Each structure stands twice: as C-alpha cells, then as structure tokens.
Amino acid sequence: MTPALMLAYASFAFVGSITPGPNNAMLLASGLNYGFRRTVPHIAGVSFGCVAMLVLVGLGLGAVFTAVPIFYTALRYAGVAYLLWLAWRIARSGPMADRQTSGRPMTFWQAAAFQWVNPKAWILVVGAVSTYAPRDGFALNVAVLALLLGLVNAPSICVWAGFGTLLRPFLSDPRRVRVFNVAMAALLVLSLLPILEG
Numbered sequence: 001m002t003p004a005l006m007l008a009y010a011s012f013a014f015v016g017s018i019t020p021g022p023n024n025a026m027l028l029a030s031g032l033n034y035g036f037r038r039t040v041p042h043i044a045g046v047s048f049g050c051v052a053m054l055v056l057v058g059l060g061l062g063a064v065f066t067a068v069p070i071f072y073t074a075l076r077y078a079g080v081a082y083l084l085w086l087a088w089r090i091a092r093s094g095p096m097a098d099r100q101t102s103g104r105p106m107t108f109w110q111a112a113a114f115q116w117v118n119p120k121a122w123i124l125v126v127g128a129v130s131t132y133a134p135r136d137g138f139a140l141n142v143a144v145l146a147l148l149l150g151l152v153n154a155p156s157i158c159v160w161a162g163f164g165t166l167l168r169p170f171l172s173d174p175r176r177v178r179v180f181n182v183a184m185a186a187l188l189v190l191s192l193l194p195i196l197e198g
Contacts, residue, residue, distance in 0.1 A: 009132040017156035021120035031164025045111025058142030091185035
C-alpha cells in the first residue's frame with residue numbers, strides 16, 4: 001500500500017468516524033449522562049468492534065453476504081430494530097443524578113458487539129476493504145487498514161463523548177436533559193432513514 005493510498009484512507013476513516021451516526025449520538029448522550037471516564041469502555045468497544053469487523057470482513061465475511069444475501073438483509077433489519085430500541089432508551093433517560101446512581105453506560109463488549117448491527121459501521125468497513133485494500137498482498141493491506149482505523153477512530157469518537165461531558169453543567173436542569181435525550185434519540189432514528197429507504 002502506497003503512502004498516498006494510506007493518507008487517502010486515513011481521511012476516509014476520519015470522516016467516517018467523526019461524522020454523526022449511531023455510535024456518536026450514543027457517545028454524546030453517554031458523555032452527558034455518565035461523564036467521560038465512565039464512557040471510556042464504550043469508546044474502546046466501538047473502536048475495537050470496528051477494527052475487528054474490518055478484519056473479519058476483509059477475510060471473507062463479505063463474500064458470505066454476497067453468496068447468501070438474506071443474511072445481510074436479516075442483519076440490517078436486526079440493526080434497525082436494535083437502534084430503535086436504543087433510541088427509546090435514550091429518550092427515556094432520566095436526569096443525570098438518577099443516571100449516576102441507577103444507570104450504567106454501555107460496556108466494552110456491548111459496544112463492540114453493537115458494530116455488527118450498526119449500518120454506518122458496515123458502510124465504513126465494506127467501503128474501506130473494497131476501495132482501499134489493493135489485491136496484491138491483500139491480507140497485509142487489510143491489517144494496515146485495521147491499524148489505521150484504530151488510530152483514527154478512537155480519537156475521533158472521543159470528541160463526541162467529550163462534548164457530551166462538557167454539556168453537563170449546561171444541562172443540569174432535568175427539563176434540559178429530557179430535551180437533549182429526546183433530541184439524541186431523534187438523531188439516532190434519523191440516522192436510520194438511509195437504511196430504510198435503501
């Protein structure tokens with residue numbers, strides 16, 4: 001893989017990681033409701049899950065979906081259902097004081113597993129493997145893509161959790177928290193429109 005191709009891919013990974021989507025909406029809400037430190041396992045799980053997914057798709061899972069399209073369709077609709085459930089949970093989240101005592105943020109393994117039903121993660125990973133991995137030395141190129149994704153993704157999504165944490169003083173009023181959580185849930189639902197239209 002040439003340096004120019006690696007730079008182009010790093011830009012693609014950055015844009016895919018930093019732009020709004022299900023992960024970032026949930027990290028923003030988690031940063032607000034639980035604080036940055038308690039959101040770190042969620043952040044790490046997202047990055048690990050995306051990298052693992054890229055490696056597995058690069059090693060052949062994509063071929064399974066091409067051969068048996070019903071698997072991809074089933075996964076897609078399971079993802080939509082799960083995201084709608086998450087949006088409902090975010091919308092119904094209580095004030096921060098309630099969340100600190102009774103709630104808990106998404107765990108590392110929950111966040112990693114979520115990538116498999118996250119439509120944006122699938123777009124990012126399939127786009128990466130199909131566009132940026134040259135066929136010569138394919139396995140090594142997939143490893144390079146996975147490494148670069150890990151290096152770019154984690155800092156990018158930290159921005160969203162950090163921003164949520166910075167909003168905590170402003171959103172100390174329970175009514176503001178309710179409006180924020182409903183807005184984040186709506187953003188999560190809106191992120192599903194391209195999947196439902198496709």
